[in-house]
Structure formats: structure tokens, C-alpha cells
Amino acid sequence: MGQREHSYALTVRWTGNQGTGTSGYRAYGREHEISADGKPVLTGSADPAFRGDPARWNPEELLVAALSECHLLWYLALCAQAGVVVTDYVDSASGTMAEQADGGGQFTEVTLRPTVTVADASMVDKAAELHGPAHEKCFIARSVNFPVKHEPTIVVG
Structure with a gap:
């Protein structure tokens, strides 16, 4: 194709x-x-x-959000294909940026910490496993030059 x-x-x-x-x-x-x-x-x-307004979104937050959103969407698609029924998903993502003495800087890592609720205990292992393929497919994660780590928690609800 x-x-x-x-x-x-x-x-x-x-x-x-x-x-x-x-x-x-x-x-x-x-x-x-x-x-x-x-x-x-x-x-x-x-x-x-x-000197930014803390009540508004900044580019750094939007980059972390883009990584989290992209992972979420790929993860849900892969779960649906694999028969894993996700009923809730909340990611507490964070990123670290290192500022250089000259004022420039770059992200050094982003960590995604999704708490995923699945419909049945038999789905827990597969639900955990699918975070790897979701990361490999994520367009945004594939486009950045720093590590995107995953610390998922899977619960039954």
C-alpha cells in the first residue's frame, strides 16, 4: 500500500x-x-x-497533550481490534524541558501515566500489552527526538 x-x-x-x-x-x-x-x-x-499567562495553554503543554492524545487514540483503536473493552481512560501526562544558558532548550522526556479501566479481569494483560504497539504507531511520538515513557495502570471496573 x-x-x-x-x-x-x-x-x-x-x-x-x-x-x-x-x-x-x-x-x-x-x-x-x-x-x-x-x-x-x-x-x-x-x-x-x-512572562506568559498561566490561565492559557502554552506550547509545551500542547506538545505533551498531543503525545497523550495520539497515544490514547491509537490505544483505543488497538483495544477495539483486540477485543479489549475499555470503559474509562485518564492520562496524567507530564513532560520535562531543559532550558539552556543561552535561553534555548528542548524536551528531554515525556511520561504518559494512563489509568485504563477495562470491562473484565481477563482483559488486563492484553490491555497492558497494547501500550507498546500504540506507542509504535503514534504519529506524534514517532516525530519527536526524545523518549516518551509509559507507566500505565490497568483496573477492572
Whole structure:
């Protein structure tokens, strides 16, 4: 089967001009809006460590969220294919970014900690096993250059 290509388009609009633009580092806000046709607007900012608004999503959080979401969606698909009935899934994901002396930086790891509820005790082992293939399939995890770790908990409910 041939390769398929998917495209993703969105708009990021800076809304943090406080009247003097970027006349100084402290003179502007980091607020922005992320939009795409037919979807609600996401309000964004920088990490509060970089003068951002803590009430808005920052790019680092959105990267962790993208990894968590992608894993979730692949995991659910693989469970459905394998006959594992998932009834609940909550991931407490976290990421670590190392900032360099020059102000640059990079993520060093992300850890996904999903708590997965399955319908029957006979599904627990397979449910745990499917996190590996989900990671291998995840488009976002395959696109980053740092480790994405998994610490799943499987419960019966």
C-alpha cells in the first residue's frame, strides 16, 4: 500500500500588543489565539516562566497533550481490534524541558501515566500489552527526538 499524506492548517494570531508592540521585552504580552475552521479557538500564551499567562495553554503543554492524545487514540483503536473493552481512560501526562544558558532548550522526556479501566479481569494483560504497539504507531511520538515513557495502570471496573 502506498503512502498517504495528511495536511493540517491553522492560524496563530498574536493578541498581546499592549500599544507599543515589541518595543521592549516587557512591553508586550505573550497572548495569542489558535484557530482552525469549524473549531473553537484555543487561547495561548508562553509558559509563565517566560512572562506568559498561566490561565492559557502554552506550547509545551500542547506538545505533551498531543503525545497523550495520539497515544490514547491509537490505544483505543488497538483495544477495539483486540477485543479489549475499555470503559474509562485518564492520562496524567507530564513532560520535562531543559532550558539552556543561552535561553534555548528542548524536551528531554515525556511520561504518559494512563489509568485504563477495562470491562473484565481477563482483559488486563492484553490491555497492558497494547501500550507498546500504540506507542509504535503514534504519529506524534514517532516525530519527536526524545523518549516518551509509559507507566500505565490497568483496573477492572
